[in-house]
Amino acid sequence: MELIFYWTDHAGVAVFAIAGTLLAFRKKMDGFGVLVLASATAIGGGTTRDLILGLPVFWTYDPNYLYTIIIAALLTIVWLRFKAYIPMTTLMVADAIGLAFFATMGAEKTLSAGFSPFIAIIMGTISACFGGMLRDVLARDIPMVLKSELYATTCIVGATVYVLLVPYQPLIALAAGMTSTLLIRLGAIKFNWSLTVFRDHQDHH
Amino acid sequence: MELIFYWTDHAGVAVFAIAGTLLAFRKKMDGFGVLVLASATAIGGGTTRDLILGLPVFWTYDPNYLYTIIIAALLTIVWLRFKAYIPMTTLMVADAIGLAFFATMGAEKTLSAGFSPFIAIIMGTISACFGGMLRDVLARDIPMVLKSELYATTCIVGATVYVLLVPYQPLIALAAGMTSTLLIRLGAIKFNWSLTVFRDHQDHH
Amino acid sequence: MELIFYWTDHAGVAVFAIAGTLLAFRKKMDGFGVLVLASATAIGGGTTRDLILGLPVFWTYDPNYLYTIIIAALLTIVWLRFKAYIPMTTLMVADAIGLAFFATMGAEKTLSAGFSPFIAIIMGTISACFGGMLRDVLARDIPMVLKSELYATTCIVGATVYVLLVPYQPLIALAAGMTSTLLIRLGAIKFNWSLTVFRDHQDHH
Numbered sequence: 001m002e003l004i005f006y007w008t009d010h011a012g013v014a015v016f017a018i019a020g021t022l023l024a025f026r027k028k029m030d031g032f033g034v035l036v037l038a039s040a041t042a043i044g045g046g047t048t049r050d051l052i053l054g055l056p057v058f059w060t061y062d063p064n065y066l067y068t069i070i071i072a073a074l075l076t077i078v079w080l081r082f083k084a085y086i087p088m089t090t091l092m093v094a095d096a097i098g099l100a101f102f103a104t105m106g107a108e109k110t111l112s113a114g115f116s117p118f119i120a121i122i123m124g125t126i127s128a129c130f131g132g133m134l135r136d137v138l139a140r141d142i143p144m145v146l147k148s149e150l151y152a153t154t155c156i157v158g159a160t161v162y163v164l165l166v167p168y169q170p171l172i173a174l175a176a177g178m179t180s181t182l183l184i185r186l187g188a189i190k191f192n193w194s195l196t197v198f199r200d201h202q203d204h205h
Numbered sequence: 206m207e208l209i210f211y212w213t214d215h216a217g218v219a220v221f222a223i224a225g226t227l228l229a230f231r232k233k234m235d236g237f238g239v240l241v242l243a244s245a246t247a248i249g250g251g252t253t254r255d256l257i258l259g260l261p262v263f264w265t266y267d268p269n270y271l272y273t274i275i276i277a278a279l280l281t282i283v284w285l286r287f288k289a290y291i292p293m294t295t296l297m298v299a300d301a302i303g304l305a306f307f308a309t310m311g312a313e314k315t316l317s318a319g320f321s322p323f324i325a326i327i328m329g330t331i332s333a334c335f336g337g338m339l340r341d342v343l344a345r346d347i348p349m350v351l352k353s354e355l356y357a358t359t360c361i362v363g364a365t366v367y368v369l370l371v372p373y374q375p376l377i378a379l380a381a382g383m384t385s386t387l388l389i390r391l392g393a394i395k396f397n398w399s400l401t402v403f404r405d406h407q408d409h410h
Numbered sequence: 411m412e413l414i415f416y417w418t419d420h421a422g423v424a425v426f427a428i429a430g431t432l433l434a435f436r437k438k439m440d441g442f443g444v445l446v447l448a449s450a451t452a453i454g455g456g457t458t459r460d461l462i463l464g465l466p467v468f469w470t471y472d473p474n475y476l477y478t479i480i481i482a483a484l485l486t487i488v489w490l491r492f493k494a495y496i497p498m499t500t501l502m503v504a505d506a507i508g509l510a511f512f513a514t515m516g517a518e519k520t521l522s523a524g525f526s527p528f529i530a531i532i533m534g535t536i537s538a539c540f541g542g543m544l545r546d547v548l549a550r551d552i553p554m555v556l557k558s559e560l561y562a563t564t565c566i567v568g569a570t571v572y573v574l575l576v577p578y579q580p581l582i583a584l585a586a587g588m589t590s591t592l593l594i595r596l597g598a599i600k601f602n603w604s605l606t607v608f609r610d611h612q613d614h615h
Contacts (some may be wrong), residue, residue, distance in 0.1 A: 010369060030568070032560075032561065032562035032563050033561075033562075035562070036539075036562060047462065048281065051256055051461055051462070052252065052256070052262045052265060053262075054261055054262070054265075054352060056464055057462045057463075057464070060462060060463060060464075060525065060529055063526070063528050063529065066528075066532065115265065116268070118268050118271075119265055119268065122271065129241075133343070137342060137547060137548065138543070150237075151237065151238075152237035152238075152240070153237050156237070210565075256461055257457065257461070257467045257470060258470060259466055259467070259469075259470075318468065321473070323473050323476075324473065325472055327476070334446075338548070342547060342548065355442075356442065356443075357442035357446060359443070361442070386419050
């Protein structure tokens with residue numbers, strides 16, 4: 001079980017590193033700008049989670065995460081040099097897979113540290129959303145999490161599914177949490193689902 | 206006294222959650238973008254304070270703060286659906302009240318944790334200003350704290366008043382700290398007070 | 411040795427505070443906007459380093475750092491009032507000197523806390539780059555670290571030089587780490603060095 005969690009976590013880091021590298025490519029960044037954006041995306045969420053929970057920040061004690069980022073970013077760079085364009089949705093799909101990994105793993109780590117299920121759901125969401133939010137703020141995009149399309153909602157749903165199922169079947173909980181996050185997010189991208197809370201309005205200054 | 210502090214803290218969280226929701230409304234955000242902006246505003250400053258001081262982050266051990274945010278955001282959304290515009294100053298006044306609550310409460314919590322009065326003044330200012338700064342960065346506004354109108358100064362004054370009076374009269378110190386912050390900030394908004402440190406200049410590139 | 415480190419650290423804080431004040435001047439900010447930008451630049455990187463490593467944040471236990479910032483910012487303001495323009499490169503050179511100080515001192519502090527040399531190189535880079543990154547995000551510039559010109563790379567080189575030499579000659583390691591960072595950064599500014607990882611491309615949406 002521990003080993004599955006460990007590899008799931010690394011897979012999430014790799015996917016988010018790819019998403020960060022793709023955005024750096026779209027923004028025509030160079031050199032270590034790429035590495036900063038890949039790292040911010042990949043470990044920004046987990047770092048925020050560990051800081052808020054008062055846990056040791058995961059990658060300071062396990063540099064393998066950093067090697068994963070470097071390798072994922074380098075492979076993406078090589079791939080982009082041969083195939084000099086990316087379809088617009090590639091970044092969003094990579095991002096969606098990363099969300100699925102981190103929403104569940106973030107909730108898992110929070111529960112393991114002895115916090116309540118409610119806090120676990122929130123920290124799962126933070127683990128999943130903060131990396132991408134940091135990436136978008138650094139690259140001066142409007143953070144995806146603040147645009148509609150159920151971005152944060154998918155993480156809340158995935159983390160909730162995980163938290164509810166994990167007392168019975170940890171492995172199924174992991175799969176169900178990840179699958180539900182991924183499907184809702186991909187559906188939201190494809191069909192433009194959104195949660196409208198405000199009616200159309202004009203600003204009156 | 207403890208109970209008064211607790212409720213003052215919750216009132217500050219609620220007011221800042223309202224300010225975050227109002228900005229989300231002005232930016233035409235939807236769904237959980239609203240909740241993210243409300244939360245960033247309401248607990249961003251206190252979270253930063255607790256992290257820097259090395260204290261447990263307050264809301265991870267008391268989820269009531271999160272319920273306060275959710276309720277305040279929902280009530281604001283409902284209110285905005287009926288009354289589909291907000292005057293431009295409403296956001297600034299809500300923000301000013303939040304500043305008043307957090308500048309004093311942030312200083313109070315820092316003193317309780319055994320830090321010096323000088324650090325308490327700074328952490329009061331950080332508690333009050335960082336939530337709004339985070340909100341503005343996420344919504345891609347220029348942070349209010351970096352525009353003039355004595356924004357951070359009001360927090361420094363309020364926290365200083367509190368720190369100076371609290372050894373004698375804790376309750377009066379709380380009231381005086383909050384009142385001074387609120388009055389200076391509202392005066393700055395109304396009369397365009399500012400601290401000019403640079404003369405008019407042209408950039409020479 | 412301790413004393414040399416202490417004064418080097420203060421010199422770095424002062425130089426970064428000047429860089430923050432200069433940017434605030436260019437952005438025509440006023441009052442405490444200047445102080446916020448000077449502080450974010452000067453202690454943002456070190457604060458991030460201490461938080462991630464789980465160490466007490468350095469300036470909460472030694473307010474001298476804050477006095478250094480205030481004095482550096484005030485002197486810069488006075489200087490700017492007499493000489494109402496700054497050449498474009500002044501900010502970049504002040505920034506380069508700050509990088510040189512913090513890349514080595516950040517690595518030093520990480521090694522002292524018992525972390526591995528690899529983590530020390532990364533934390534040196536974070537100490538040096540995060541303050542300026544925070545400053546640029548707050549002032550709504552594209553962070554220098556994400557634009558080319560070997561920004562982060564210089565810190566990685568400087569921190570690596572320091573980490574490799576420090577077991578033999580701490581003082582020479584300090585000087586060599588700082589000098590290499592400064593020379594590469596100034597060369598990158600002057601000769602437009604860059605690390606190109608992506609070929610020219612068009613976005614295909």
